[in-house]
Amino acid sequence: MCGIAGASWIQNGRPISRPDLRRMTDAIVHRGPDDSGEYWSSEPGPNGFPDAAAPGAALGFRRLSIIDLSAGHQPLSNEDGSVWIAFNGEIYNYKELRPALEARGHRFATHSDTETIVHLYEEHGVDCVKHLRGMFAFAIWDDRRKRLFLARDRAGKKPLVYRLENDRLFFASELKSILQVPGIPREVDPQAVDLFFTYQYVPHPRSVLKGFNKLAPAHTAVYENSRLDVQRYWIPPYSASDPIDNPDLAGSESWTPDEWRTRLRDTLTESVRLRMRSDVPLGAFLSGGIDSTITAGLMQSLSNRPIHTFSIGFPVAQFDERTFAREAAAHLGTNHHEYLVEPSALESLPKLTWHYDEPFGDSSAIPTRYLAEVTRREVTVALSGDGGDELFAGYERYEAVRLATRIDRLPQFVRNIFAWNLWQNIPTSVNQRALGRRIKRFAAGLAESPELRYLRWIGIFDAERRSDLYTPEFRQKLEGFNAAEFLLGCYRACPDRDLVTRTTCVDVHSYLPCDILNKVDIATMAHSLEARCPFLDHRVMELAARMPIELKQSGGKGKRILLETFSDLLPASIQTRPKMGFGVPMSHWFRNELRPLLNDTLLDATARSRGYFRTQTVQRMIDEHQSEKWDHSYRLWALIVFERWMRAFVDGNVAPSGPV
Structure with missing residues (x-):
């Protein structure tokens, strides 16, 4: 590496x-x-x-x-x-x-x-x-x-x-x-800025700077x-018209569920075996989730001694997965290393700004950096479970996509009533994962097309919020640019499958490489650690692309075929545990230890003089967040990341020795 x-x-x-x-x-x-x-x-x-x-x-x-x-x-x-x-x-x-x-x-x-x-x-x-x-x-x-x-x-x-x-x-x-x-x-590209505040990353092939x-x-x-x-030179064969250069998929349209499970077990096991080739110590990230546990389990089955596994935990219970990781390690018989860390955004922000090169709004880069740092103390190579959610319909939002397709069958006027009147005025918890808040978010997109609805669900600032955020001068620089076109283009790459499969294909083309893989590569390489992803072997990706959605998603839950195929590697509690994001208490931080950072970074003369954002909109977001009227933590983090990037890469000199 x-x-x-x-x-x-x-x-x-x-x-x-x-x-x-x-x-x-x-x-x-x-x-x-x-x-x-x-x-x-x-x-x-x-x-x-x-x-x-x-x-x-x-x-x-x-x-x-x-x-x-x-x-x-x-x-x-x-x-x-x-x-x-x-x-x-x-x-x-x-x-x-x-x-x-x-x-x-x-x-x-x-x-x-x-x-x-x-x-x-x-x-x-x-x-x-x-x-x-x-x-x-x-x-x-x-x-x-x-x-x-x-x-x-x-x-x-x-x-x-x-x-x-x-x-x-x-x-x-x-x-x-x-x-x-x-x-x-x-020279900053205004359209790339608009893309960043839409997706929390700048998607390929663009860069935040013109000419790159x-x-x-x-x-x-x-x-x-x-x-x-x-x-x-290659495309994952989600669409029926996509070429398949893989003889192992011949006749897959007539495979039984048992045949699919056998092929998946063999292909993923081979992928893990190949990724265990190394002349230096190697181990695995182990969160206690389905994907990382399967990866570690296959590694252990191919090793003649306990493999090294690594997890980190936080003092805040809702962000701490160590209990599940311990249970998985005990079940698999690995040599487990566990670390408790106190994540600090103030400490991480200069390092993240320098290493990521562009504004990068995914706050899970903070714990990913800590995990890479502690893992590198023991090994030089670590296998991860990245890709399992996108390939096998693991995200909860895919279930929302499935439910929305049923509502789409209702007359348009009924969808409009449901979307805009039924839920939007009901008070809810400030917690983004609270049920009431998630219902409101789900309902808000039902009047839109399925593609734009998904963008509303995953976007950090929707079109209305971006319009309110930008100054008239900056909006004029965008010259009618449509940030949604990137996502719509990904949907067009898979026109002939069910909507859930099309949406997983979209994430394979967009969110996976632009956010997840970028995040992990930068975080691990910042500590000279190599991360390997068995789920992202192209043979595994091709198999998943051709797989019927019924094998991945059923009964309101994704990854069904992973649970069935690798049940011997998964403790019962992990098979039924709710999905937990790999995150940090950003919402709490902005009401406490990071509160001064908001004003010092977003409302000082330097930030206001750039002419990108309306000061009154930024101030309103800060006030709404601190009064717990609304959780703007992800939006505020994106604004802070952008301003700190401007100071380091546009105003500053980008010292090659690291963040200053």
Whole structure:
């Protein structure tokens, strides 16, 4: 697991200098503290710049050693030095791929998974990604063709950011790396700001800064002859028209429930087995939820000694899962490590702002950072249960989607009455998870289309609240931009399934890579910890995409097939426990220890002078929250995160050494 950075330039273009590349890799040293390396297509001269008479490239690398500890130095090349790679990630099937490549005459100098990609590229060109089973973001410089090839894994586990200019292209694992190059502009994209306050993240392929992009999951990009060609190479086959490149799914439309369960058990077990390949200590995150318990249970079944499992707890009972984690660990026989932490937003905020590069409003990044920190004390690799909710309909909101489809059959005027008159004036608890509040939230979207209703449920600021939040001047900059189009586009990717399946597909394309995987990657790599996700092996994802919704969701509960297939790994109490979010008491904090932060950050002269938000709206939200008239904690956190990001990345200099 590593960090990569670099650039490519056209003939007579502007190359970067050796000091530029060093600053880029220094900014991501946390991703790879064990080793570093550089490749230059032409050696820089005394002034630090390479010759730009021909197209060229520079690749930079920071390494966290996981496999082939002694010989995995990067950038790495093929036999004659014509193909070079800087690679971030893990290829789990590299041992299976190697014999066929050797039979074709390729000579390996290392035992690393990285070298396998180089030789696959020689054989298959840009289609090499279709043979890879793993998580990855990499850059390949093909010196013969004078082209740079970028690729990102199917699920979006590993990040890759780029900036295209008229005569050169920059790339890096993190945006802050590119910002180390002198003269790089930092102009905020108003539409990206609108997207952030809609979704609590800036979705791919956009970035919060103009001119920067994220390579989307399952995409490649070729920079050649001054052109950038971006292509998708894989899609989870939710739609009947989606191509299936998986012979194991042949005939799946006629499988019985028992056949589905058998296939799921075999495929997920194989995924876990591959992810246990490591030359360093590894363990598993264990919350005591269904997904993490299954992951740890399969690991334990494949190990000849107790595996290490890790959980954290908080003094606030509604956020503390340690009891369930202990029970799961005892049932599975793992070597369990448990930590009690006192999460501090004041301590976390500068670190989160610096590490996440963009405004990131998911407050569960705070406990995720703590979990990564304590886990790294014992192991270098940790398996997680991420992806189980999206793939197997685990979120409670999917049950709301199912219920809403029944109400949709009622006449429109009845839905309107139910949505706007029946529930909206009933007083409810300020607690967002209180039943009355959840009923009001559910009912508020019933008059809308199913797609826009779902956006209302998951969005942090709906369209009406954003309109009230923004100043007239900022609204004018949006020029009619429609933030909902990102979600609507994800729905269009799955037009021919039931609504619940379509909605899980939407989350696989959006919430999973943009929020969950981004959160975990940044939090773990901030502590030089590698996180691996067996549920997100593309073979598991393809199986889940084709699975009928009746096997996932029934009787008002999701993940039915996981409960049935892996019941031997799950204690009875965990099979029936309510879902608990991995969160922090943000609502309480804003009425107590974080109360001064609201005024100091959101209402000071610096924030007000930006011209983004109406001061009276922000003040009203603060007053309503502190008087317990309404729980605005997630919205206030998003506003604080945005302002702190502006101060660090736009007003400040983004020091490569870390938050200041």
